[in-house]
Amino acid sequence: MIQRTSMSDGIDNRMSYIGYKGMSLLEVLITLAILGIIAIPFMSIFTNTNLIIDYSGKKTTAIIEGKSILDEISSKFKTSEIIDENAVKDIIFEKLGEDSYKIFDEESPQFKKYDKENNYKMHFYIKKQTIELEKLKSNDSTNTIISNTIRVKIIVFYDNGKRKIEISNYIPVKEEKNEI
Numbered sequence: 001m002i003q004r005t006s007m008s009d010g011i012d013n014r015m016s017y018i019g020y021k022g023m024s025l026l027e028v029l030i031t032l033a034i035l036g037i038i039a040i041p042f043m044s045i046f047t048n049t050n051l052i053i054d055y056s057g058k059k060t061t062a063i064i065e066g067k068s069i070l071d072e073i074s075s076k077f078k079t080s081e082i083i084d085e086n087a088v089k090d091i092i093f094e095k096l097g098e099d100s101y102k103i104f105d106e107e108s109p110q111f112k113k114y115d116k117e118n119n120y121k122m123h124f125y126i127k128k129q130t131i132e133l134e135k136l137k138s139n140d141s142t143n144t145i146i147s148n149t150i151r152v153k154i155i156v157f158y159d160n161g162k163r164k165i166e167i168s169n170y171i172p173v174k175e176e177k178n179e180i
Contacts (some may be wrong), residue, residue, distance in 0.1 A: 008144040055159075062158040062165050066122070069095065069155060070169040077171050088126050088150050088171065106153070114161025125153040131170070 076091045089103060103124045104111035111123055133145040149170040157164045 017022075058162070059165065062156040062163075063068050063167070066154050066156040066165060066167045069122070070152060070167060071154060074171055076171055084173065085126055085128055085150060088152060092124055092126075092152075112155065112164075114157045114164070116161060121157055123155045123157075125151075125155075127151050127168070128173070 037109045065096075072095060073088070073091055077087075092103065103126060106127070111125060127150070129149050129151045131147045131149055133147070134143070149172055151168055151169045151170055152167060155164050155166050
């Protein structure tokens with residue numbers, strides 16, 4: 001061990017040259033390799049997170065758009081005297097315009113497919129439906145409540161037709177009153 005003595009301002013400082021050796025190129029390369037191995041998973045996590053955020057944003061926008069249209073269609077019927085399938089179709093055409101959207105049968109193969117040629121973003125399905133609800137009484141007997149409704153189902157396509165969401169709403173039917 002080589003020691004060197006230096007004098008500055010009357011104080012004896014002993015410095016050891018062993019502790020002041022530099023790092024070799026090999027040590028630097030190994031350190032960089034270890035940092036690279038640790039950094040790669042973090043980079044993929046950030047990339048995947050950005051993709052998930054983008055996907056969620058598009059889906060949320062589609063849900064909001066579909067839900068707001070269904071809410072507007074439903075709100076039109078709160079003041080209406082008579083509700084039937086034709087009235088629902090008229091409201092949808094009035095709200096969305098006849099050229100931009102179609103009303104399909106649910107069995108139709110086009111109902112669940114994105115129409116790239118005409119760029120239909122939303123598909124509608126309207127059907128009169130009866131809902132039966134059973135209500136239990138205290139003595140274990142049941143009452144059946146029957147309600148006639150019109151089901152409005154909407155499919156909203158997003159991400160250039162690669163993905164879709166389906167939202168349904170039931171509108172209670174107001175029928176004509178027969179007064180005797």
